Amino acid sequence: xxxxxxxxxxxxxxxxxxxxxxxxxxxxxxxxxxxxxxxxxxxxxxxxxxxxxxxxxxxxxxxxxxxxxxxxxxxxxxxxxxxxxxxxxxxxxxxxxxxxxxxxxxxxxxxxxxxxxxxxxxxxxxxxxxxxxxxxxxxxxxxxxxxxxxxxxxxxxxxxxxxxxxxxxxxxxxxxxxxxxxxxxxxxxxxxxxxxxxxxxxxxxxxxxxxxxxxxxxxxxxxxxxxxxxxxxxxxxxxxxxxxxxxxxxxxxxxxxxxxxxxxxxxxxxxxxxxxxxxxxxxxxxxxxxxxxxxxxxxxxxxxxxxxxxxxxxxxxxxxxxxxxxxxxxxxxxxxxxxxxxxxxxxxxxxxxxxxxxxxxxxxxxxxxxxxxxxxxxxxxxxxxxxxxxxxxxxxxxxxxxxxxxxxxxxxxxxxxxxx
Numbered sequence: 001x002x003x004x005x006x007x008x009x010x011x012x013x014x015x016x017x018x019x020x021x022x023x024x025x026x027x028x029x030x031x032x033x034x035x036x037x038x039x040x041x042x043x044x045x046x047x048x049x050x051x052x053x054x055x056x057x058x059x060x061x062x063x064x065x066x067x068x069x070x071x072x073x074x075x076x077x078x079x080x081x082x083x084x085x086x087x088x089x090x091x092x093x094x095x096x097x098x099x100x101x102x103x104x105x106x107x108x109x110x111x112x113x114x115x116x117x118x119x120x121x122x123x124x125x126x127x128x129x130x131x132x133x134x135x136x137x138x139x140x141x142x143x144x145x146x147x148x149x150x151x152x153x154x155x156x157x158x159x160x161x162x163x164x165x166x167x168x169x170x171x172x173x174x175x176x177x178x179x180x181x182x183x184x185x186x187x188x189x190x191x192x193x194x195x196x197x198x199x200x201x202x203x204x205x206x207x208x209x210x211x212x213x214x215x216x217x218x219x220x221x222x223x224x225x226x227x228x229x230x231x232x233x234x235x236x237x238x239x240x241x242x243x244x245x246x247x248x249x250x251x252x253x254x255x256x257x258x259x260x261x262x263x264x265x266x267x268x269x270x271x272x273x274x275x276x277x278x279x280x281x282x283x284x285x286x287x288x289x290x291x292x293x294x295x296x297x298x299x300x301x302x303x304x305x306x307x308x309x310x311x312x313x314x315x316x317x318x319x320x321x322x323x324x325x326x327x328x329x330x331x332x333x334x335x336x337x338x339x340x341x342x343x344x345x346x347x348x349x350x351x352x353x354x355x356x357x358x359x360x361x362x363x364x365x366x367x368x369x370x371x372x373x374x375x376x377x378x379x380x381x382x383x384x385x386x387x388x389x390x391x392x393x394x395x396x397x398x399x400x401x402x403x404x405x406x407x408x409x410x411x412x413x414x415x416x417x418x419x420x
Contacts, residue, residue, distance in 0.1 A: 002362050004260045009387060010378040011398055019407035020193055022204045027226045030406050030413040034390065034397050036420060041404060044224045044414050047372070048236050052418065056283035057233065057372075060219040060294045061242040063210035065097075065178070066185030066202075071121035071136055073114065079121060080110030081136060082188060083181070083216065084249055085269075087145055092352055093214035093246050093269050097178040102149045104139050108249065109146070117141050124153060127183045132175065134184060150180055178213050188216050190252055190410050192377065205410075212271065214246035220410040221291030221373045241279045244271040245293040245355075255379055260360060263381070265320040267356040270297045274340065274349050277301070280367065281336050288370045288418075292382050295368050299323075300355040302366040305335030308342045315342075316353035323363060332366050360384040361391070370418040375401055375408040390419050 023029055027045035035050075042050065051057075067083040086096035088104040096103060109115065121136040131153040139145040152175075187197040187205050197205075207222035209230070233240060250266030257263055280287060280301070289295040300318045307315035309330055330338075343351065361384065371389060375398065376382035387394045397415060400406075406413040 004360055004362075004384070006255050006258050006260050006379050009380075009383045009394075011395070011402075013378055013408060015194075017402070017406075017408045018192060019409060019411035019413075020195060022223065022411040025226075026208075026224050027229050029224050030404070031224075032397065032401055032404075032406065032413070032415040033418075034393065034415065035418040037393060037396075039397070039400050041400075045226075045229055045232075047229065047416060048232055048238065050416055051238060051288070052286065052370075053237075054283070054286045056239040056241060056279065056287050057290055058287060058294050058298060059207070059209060059222055059225075059240065059242045059290045060245050060247075060297065061207075061209055061211045062215040062219060062244050062246050062293075063213045064187060064206055064215045064218050064247075065213050066181050066187055067216040068188045068197075069136075069181070069185045071123060073119075073121065075114075077111060077114040079112075079115050079136075081146055082108040082110070082249065083185075084108060087139075094212060094271065094352070097176065097213045099177045100174045101151060102147065103177055104145050104147045107144050107146045109144055125183050127175065127179060132180070132183075134180070148177075148180075150175060188249075190217065192252075192409060193411070209242065211242075212244045212246070214244075214269070216249050217247040217251050218410065219245070219247060219291040219293045221294075221371075221414065223411070224414050225290070239279070239283065241276060243273070243276050243294070243297055245269070245297045247293050251293075251382075254377070255381065260384065261321070263358070265356040265358045265381070267317065267354040268293075268296075269352065270300060270355055271350060271352050272297070272301060273351075274343050277336050277339050277343075281333065281340075284332060284367075285369065287367055288372065289368050290372045292371070292373055292376075292385055295371055295385065296355060296357055296359065298367045299359065299363075299365065300353075300357050301339070302332055302335050303357070304351075304353060305338040306330060308338040309335065316351070318353075318355040318357045320356045320358040323357065335366075358384075359388050361388050363388045365389065369420070370416065372414060372416050374410065374412055374414055375406060377409065386417065390417055 029044045031042045031044040033040040033050045069081040071079045083105045085106045117138045134150045139147040187201045246269045248268045255263045303318045
C-alpha cells in the first residue's frame with residue numbers, strides 16, 4: 001500500500017465558486033466529459049450524447065431526512081440534535097423509519113454542555129390535526145445516544161383511564177418516526193453552504209428518484225437528473241438500476257491527518273437486492289455509477305462476495321482497508337455469484353449491510369467503469385476517490401472546471417469521468 005500524503009490532493013477553492021443555491025432547472029447544469037484524457041464541455045441534459053453504448057447507470061435512491069432537530073430549554077438555551085444512525089429498537093434504517101412511540105439514535109449534539117443527563121427536553125408540534133408531545137433525553141452520554149419519545153397529547157391519560165376501567169382506549173394514533181421528523185426537523189444542508197435551510201431545499205436537496213428515507217446528505221450527483229433526462233435515457237436504450245446507500249455525516253468530515261491511511265471512515269448502511277446482483281452480472285464492463293455513494297456501494301458489493309467466498313465471520317461489513325489486504329482475488333463474476341448463492345441459501349431477496357470502504361489511489365476498481373459526479377472539496381475522501389479512478393488527471397479536470405466557471409460542491413455542476 002503506497003504512502004499517500006493529503007497535501008498532494010488539494011486545490012484552491014474560493015468561496016464564491018461554491019454553489020450556495022441550485023439552478024432553477026436541474027438539468028441545465030454544466031457537464032464536463034472526460035474520456036481517456038480528452039475533455040469536452042456540454043450541458044447535463046445532453047448526457048446521453050456522451051455515455052458509452054450499453055451503459056447501465058446505477059443510482060442511489062436514498063432520501064434525505066430532516067435530521068436536524070432543535071429544542072429550547074426553559075433557560076432559553078437551544079440544543080441541536082443531528083440524527084446520525086438509529087440504535088434502538090433497530091439499527092436498520094428502513095425499519096427505524098417506521099418505529100412508533102420511542103427510539104434511540106446516535107447523534108451529534110450542538111450546545112452539548114448545556115444539556116445534562118436526566119434533563120428532559122420537550123416540545124409540542126401538530127401533525128394531521130393532532131398535538132404531539134416530543135421528549136428528548138440523553139440515553140448514553142459516552143456514545144451520544146439520544147432517546148426520543150413521542151405521543152399524542154393526553155393519550156397517556158386516555159390509556160391509563162381505559163386500563164383502569166377495563167376498556168379500550170377511546171383514541172389511537174400510531175405515528176411513524178419518518179412522519180414525526182418530517183414535521184419536527186429541518187434538512188441538514190452541508191456545512192460549507194454556510195446558510196440555513198429554506199423551504200425550497202426540502203425539494204431541491206432531493207433527487208427526483210429518492211425513495212428510501214434515511215440519508216443525512218443527498219447523493220448530489222443525482223440532483224442533475226430530471227424525469228425528462230431519465231425518460232430520454234430509457235428511450236435511447238440506456239439501462240437503469242437503483243440501490244441504496246444511506247449517506248452519513250461522515251461524507252462532510254474533512255481529512256485532518258497528512259497520512260490519509262489514519263483517517264477514520266464512518267460506516268454507512270447499504271441495501272441491495274437479488275435483482276441488483278443479477279443486473280450487474282448481465283452488464284459487467286458497462287456499469288457507471290451515478291455519484292460516489294453509488295460507486296462505493298457497487299465496489300463494496302464485490303467485496304461482500306469475496307467475504308462470502310472466504311467464509312468470513314463478519315461478511316456484512318467492509319472495513320475501510322479490507323480491499324487492500326488481498327491477493328489472488330476471485331473474478332467479479334464469481335464474487336457476484338457467491339452473493340446470489342448466499343441469498344438463495346438464506347431465501348432472501350435483499351441484503352442490508354455496512355461499508356466503510358476507503359477508495360484512494362492504488363485501488364483497483366472491480367465493477368465501475370466510470371462515474372457521474374460533482375466537484376468535491378479539496379483534501380477530501382471524494383477527491384481521493386476521483387484520483388483513484390483517473391489518476392493525476394483529476395487536476396486537469398478540476399483546472400478545466402475552475403477555468404470555465406463551473407459551480408462547485410453539492411449544488412454545483414457535474415462531470416462524466418470515463419478513464420477508458
